[in-house]
Amino acid sequence: MRFRPLTAVLPLAAVLAGCSGDLSVLDPAGPSSQAIAGLWWAMLAGAVGLFTLIMMLLYIVFFAPRLVENVTPKQWIGWGGLAMPIPVLLALLAYAFVQGEKLFGAEALEPAVTVTATSRMWGWDFVYEQDGNQINSQDVLHIPVGQPVRILTTSTDVIHSFWVPRLGGKIDAIPGQTTSIVLRADVEGTFGGICAEYCGEGHSAMNFRVQAHSVENFQNTLRTLQQ
Template sequence: MRLWFPRVMIALAAPVILGSCSGDLSALDPAGPYAGAIANLWWVMLIGAGLIFALVISLFLLVLYRPGFGSALSARRWMIFGGLILPVPVLLTLIVYGLAKGEYLLGAWQNEPVIARVEAQARMWKWEFAYPDMDLSNDATGVLHIPAGGVVEVSVTSTDVIHSFWIPRLAGKIDAIPGHTTRLRIKADAPGRYGGICAEYCGTGHSAMRFTVEAHAPEIYRQRLTELTTAKADR
């Protein structure tokens, strides 16, 4: 009977936990290498933390159910081994791995060329996108068009307060700062639609500050932008 409540809670929570691992805004369902690097880092951190937690719980249970366990080691040695020798290499490994992934996300250690550049401008409470390569001015429809299969560099800025540009399935977050331009690289492995949001609270309309990314096959990307330019000129 004592196990009834935890089992019910796990059964109720399981669909929520599993559901959060997929979907349009899931960072654990990557659709490109940059988002994939973040997902891999998350899983490594989770597994590392889980192993450490399992070790600590195992030692606790051994002490609880086997009195005298570990008495061969002095308290000083337990502190040295458990508090210094064990954590230091584990933490150093995780730090080095995390820094390496961070350098990759910033564009280091890769020679893949940028095939398109776009500009993202945030304002309360919408995103406007421009395509300097096509001389297409800001489009306030909340849809960002990119070519699939190649690296796209996004220049991000803001006209009012600090926002945060985030496409969970394609890349990490980057701040949109008034008077300053930050740059982020994204890549979609395949054509499709991906969700984007503002990840920094920016006022009463923050929750609705979303946008959509449409990744097109490379051969029709410029055609699609040309259609947008023509449609805007006719309005």
Template sequence: MFHRLAAVSFGALLLTSCSGDLSTLEPGGPYAVAIADLWWIMLIGSGLILGLVLVLLALVFFKPGFGRRLSPKGWMIAGGLFLPIPVLVALMTYGMAQGEYLIGAWQREPVMARVEARSSMWRWDFRYPDLPGNLTTDGTLHIPAGGVVEVRVTSDDVVHSFWIPRLAGKIDAVPGHETVVRIKADVPGRYGGICAEYCGIGHAGMRFIVEAHAPETYRQRLNALSAGAPAP
């Protein structure tokens, strides 16, 4: 009975870890979808290699004499090179293709908005250079849904890491240097963001919120924030 409860609890834990505001396996945009797809492909590929090794191990245990025609050196060459190489080459090729997509090399979709993200111990500030004035929001990033947003990331002190798991991959925030990441939310909503690089005692609380607005209301919302209007 205890073993069944433990198995059910472990299974429930695994299922809950696949969802949530910071889950990479519950993507909310095409860049995050590409990363999630890569994760699943890598999992399947590693599972195939593991399955092959387990089958060979089972044959050795349950089929006496299996493999004696091949020398130990032959097994090392066949098992260590020829068998995993096709899977590893396929995984590498797919991973490189997804990487090219994520950095925009194969993408011609125009950028809808630009944001400057500035990190410091232990907070995030966001500025919107496309809008008049000098609007800065603290702890909340506002973006239009349905379009590509270019985020230029930097740091005022130490190396941090900008990451919105459901929208894109992470990128380092380096003092004195700008790094660029593209994000896109398919639908309006709220998404969680974090610092993914340990940066001191306040690292665990260095989070921010992404609010994706409908395109027709995005500028209205930012203009209201610039005028000092309260959040709806």
């Protein structure tokens, strides 16, 4: 049977294509999303490492049994079930704590701008404050590039969830409560946002856009919306 390079490359290309895109958490555009993507890759590396070790042991058991014929069941459990995975899991736990400190601890971003995001069936209303005035936009969130933005979320009806995959994690929008998340975009552009909590038959269309402007263009955009 002839080996066809194209046949081998196509599945790999399909997998790698899923690592980018408007709603991909593996195509980060800000520090919060970079921390989340880094944790994902670390967990993948740990899973691959453990899987490789297990496959090596399985290969030895089937094809070189003499190498392990003196290994007792207790030794299999102790070394294979505990000693082998524990270092990997502890390393992943430590890495997760480091990333969590960046997202929520003392190293968390201090917001320069605050925006209120109110969810409703099936859309989003955003409110900004400038010079003591409230400015509104629907289904498009405007933010300045390079500046942390605190998003205060709530809901007028049922529980929704605010999520911009390329900029950070998600936060539930709960009726009668206010929850918050801090995001920062490091590049100008448009990013996709979705409701990540099933909220009814219109859930699939409850999307919004995040437009990251330069600081000057952000201020000009707010002035335009105010008119």
